[in-house]
Amino acid sequence: xxxxxxxxxxxxxxxxxxxxxxxxxxxxxxxxxxxxxxxxxxxxxxxxxxxxxxxxxxxxxxxxxxxxxxxxxxxxxxxxxxxxxxxxxxxxxxxxxxxxxxxxxxxxxxxxxxxxxxxxxxxxxxxxxxxxxxxxxxxxxxxxxxxxxxxxxxxxxxxxxxxxxxxxxxxxxxxxxxxxxxxxxxxxxxxxxxxxxxxxxxxxxxxxxxxxxxxxxxxxxxxxxxxxxxxxxxxxxxxxxxxxxxxxxxxxxxxxxxxxxxxxxxxxxxxxxxxxxxxxxxxxxxxxxxxxxxxxxxxxxxxxxxxxxxxxxxxxxxxxxxxxxxxxxxxxxxxxxxxxxxxxxxxxxxxxxxxxxxxxxx
Numbered sequence: 001x002x003x004x005x006x007x008x009x010x011x012x013x014x015x016x017x018x019x020x021x022x023x024x025x026x027x028x029x030x031x032x033x034x035x036x037x038x039x040x041x042x043x044x045x046x047x048x049x050x051x052x053x054x055x056x057x058x059x060x061x062x063x064x065x066x067x068x069x070x071x072x073x074x075x076x077x078x079x080x081x082x083x084x085x086x087x088x089x090x091x092x093x094x095x096x097x098x099x100x101x102x103x104x105x106x107x108x109x110x111x112x113x114x115x116x117x118x119x120x121x122x123x124x125x126x127x128x129x130x131x132x133x134x135x136x137x138x139x140x141x142x143x144x145x146x147x148x149x150x151x152x153x154x155x156x157x158x159x160x161x162x163x164x165x166x167x168x169x170x171x172x173x174x175x176x177x178x179x180x181x182x183x184x185x186x187x188x189x190x191x192x193x194x195x196x197x198x199x200x201x202x203x204x205x206x207x208x209x210x211x212x213x214x215x216x217x218x219x220x221x222x223x224x225x226x227x228x229x230x231x232x233x234x235x236x237x238x239x240x241x242x243x244x245x246x247x248x249x250x251x252x253x254x255x256x257x258x259x260x261x262x263x264x265x266x267x268x269x270x271x272x273x274x275x276x277x278x279x280x281x282x283x284x285x286x287x288x289x290x291x292x293x294x295x296x297x298x299x300x301x302x303x304x305x306x307x308x309x310x311x312x313x314x315x316x317x318x319x320x321x322x323x324x325x326x327x328x329x330x331x332x333x334x335x336x337x338x339x340x341x342x343x344x345x346x347x348x349x350x351x352x353x354x355x356x357x358x359x360x361x362x
Contacts, residue, residue, distance in 0.1 A: 061155040063116065063296045065104060065164060068150065068359060069097050069134035072306035079139035085306060086314045087336075088210070094305065095141050095213065095258070096205040097134040098191065100170050104130065106156050107163030107292060114161070116154030123184050124149045129170055131185035132303075140207070143190070164294035164301070168341070168356075169201035169264055169286040176266075193265050201264030201285055202341075204305060210315025211324075213258040257323035259314040261337060265327045283327040283334065284343045289356050302359040310354075311336030 069076035071085075076097055083091045105113035118125045125131075130152040135144040152166075169175075170186070179192040179199075191200045207213040264285045291301075317323055318332050325334040338344065342353030 061158050063106065063154065063156065063161075065152045065166075065296055066150060066300040066361060067132050067152070068300045068302050069132075070302055070304050070306075072304065076134050076305065078135050078137075078141035078144075082306070085208070086309045086312045088313055088315045090209040090315050092209075092259075092305075092309075092314060093140055093207040093213075094204065095135075095207065096144055096190075096203055097305070098131065098144070099168060099202040099303070100129055100131055100185075100191070100199065100264075101152060101166045101168060102129045102171050102174075103288075104128070104152050104154065104166040105164070106161035106296075107165060107290075107294075109160050109162055111163075111292075113165050114156045114159070116152075116156050118152065118154040125152070125154075126183045126186060127174065129174060129186065131188075131191075134303075140213075143205075162295070163290070163292045164296075164299075165288065165290040167286055167288050170199045175199055175264075198266030199264055200262045202261065204261040204308070205258060206260075206314070207258045208314040211259045211317060212256050259317070260324040260326065261308070262324070262326045263337070263341065263343075283329045283331075284338070284350075285327055287342045287350075287353055289342075289353060291358050294358055298361055300359045300361050302357050303355060304357065307357075308337065308340050308355045311339055 071082040071092075071094075074080075074082065076094065078094070081091055081093045083089070085092045104116045104118065106116060107113055115128070118128060118130060120126065124133075131149060132152070133145065133147065133149045135141040136148055137144045137146040174182075174186060175198050177197065179187045179189050181187075186199065191203055192198070193200060265283065291299075294301075312325075312333070313336075314324075316333075321331045321333060322328055325331060325337050327334065339351050340354050342350050344350035
């Protein structure tokens with residue numbers, strides 16, 4: 001009996017050490033490089049109101065769902081270039097990364113989706129819509145905002161929940177009107193389409209190897225070249241007077257817009273398919289994402305730009321179509337993106353989405 005006590009003690013220490021071993025990193029390889037804002041960092045599972053149902057601890061019904069923007073295994077960061085993107089292995093320099101989610105629900109043990117009652121914070125969440133923002137307004141993301149948002153917070157009835165579901169996009173009843181009259185976060189003109197209206201559910205802008213940002217406009221005869229819009233790294237030379245050509249017509253080719261990915265738009269079914277329908281019309285834009293196994297205490301939703309662009313040629317834009325993919329029906333440049341988002345036209349097969357996946361929180 002005396003000899004067994006040390007063994008029990010050693011076994012107990014081993015068991016204690018095993019319990020203290022950090023959990024595996026799962027599919028979020030390189031998680032140390034993932035940038036999380038302070039609010040997200042504080043949203044640990046032991047904070048009040050974020051107790052996982054699986055723990056058996058009574059919950060007050062408040063949950064925070066965390067989202068992380070990545071490019072493959074690397075955390076998304078403004079000013080960072082990422083190589084090996086798309087079918088051409090392009091290098092991209094992202095300048096924006098934002099999207100709306102709605103109808104966020106937790107899945108209980110019976111498989112029922114219980115909609116979260118989102119906190120109405122007057123900034124990031126309104127009714128059943130939330131905005132996620134991964135850009136910080138710095139460097140090439142100067143067109144964005146300093147504030148970032150990587151969580152969705154809301155309440156559900158007390159219970160035991162094991163999964164998560166949400167929709168990428170804005171519900172039809174809110175996808176109307178002018179952003180000037182809408183409540184935040186639906187009042188951002190950067191995420192609104194021009195007439196006939198509607199919102200960009202997902203907005204990703206980038207310069208690529210073959211599609212840079214900025215560009216050059218030919219001058220009007222006898223005038224000075226208009227101001228250049230430089231892209232990062234472009235050398236801008238001082239304006240130089242040009243000679244007058246009496247018979248030369250004014251010519252102003254469009255600026256280079258990089259390869260924007262703007263998914264979403266007005267629900268304008270009156271417009272038929274084709275490259276000349278208004279941007280955002282005639283293209284399926286909403287997808288329901290479901291994760292049967294998701295624990296708000298230890299999991300995050302990863303939104304991976306590398307995976308989103310994996311089937312696209314971001315170095316080429318089909319002539320006669322909007323730059324990149326702007327949700328225009330019939331635009332070949334949207335086909336690869338649609339397959340990664342699980343989108344398809346009426347009656348067509350929609351493959352499973354692969355833009356979002358479950359990761360383990362750092």
